[in-house]
Amino acid sequence: MFQLRNQERKCTDSGKIHHFLEHAQTAFLGLSLEDVPYVIPLNFVWLNNAIYFHGAAEGRKITYIEKNPLACFTIGESYGTITSPIPAGTDTAYMSVIIEGTIYPVTDLTEATEAMQVMLDKYVPGYYDRPLGKSHVERYVSPLGGKTGIYKLVADTVSAKEKEVILDRLFHEGKTIHSDRA
DSSP states (O other), rough: OOOOSSSSGOOOOOHHHHHHHHHHOEEEEEEEEEEEEEEEOOOEEEEEEEEEEEEOOOOOHHHHHHHHEEEEEEEEEEEEOOOOOSSOOOOOEEEEEEEEEEEEEEHHHHHHHHHHHHHHHHTTTOOOOOOOOHHHHHHBOOOOOEOOOEEEEEEEEEEEEOOOOOOGBOOOOTTHHHHHHH
């Protein structure tokens, strides 16, 4: 495992990390096969200390996973640009988490249904008036005609970095260097 180069940006607050993972919207799944990288954006949920995602049960992503289930999952959110009268001091307020581990297909219907329900609650909260049924998860076929697979990434490592927001230094349209010097 690589050490974080900029230790002052390291976030070790597990509550903050879990909150971030529960609310961030898009992540990037990094896979590799025969020295060919493949990175794709995904919706996801953090549940029971694992990342869950879904997608077609066949295709390039699945071929990569079947041949090499080791993966890297990266989530990052920008909170704005922090200004500085010195150009090299301009920075970005952000949080990012990198999770490395192994991907497994979720074959237990109860676990798969729970993960999909949490995903629905995250991305369309309150939209449905009843819980997702196991039969829906078991029989669902995408509009493209393929079966949907549900996968989980079991974390071997979780690392997080952040640069907190400095409210009075956040850039906004119309702000100039003269605003910061006033």
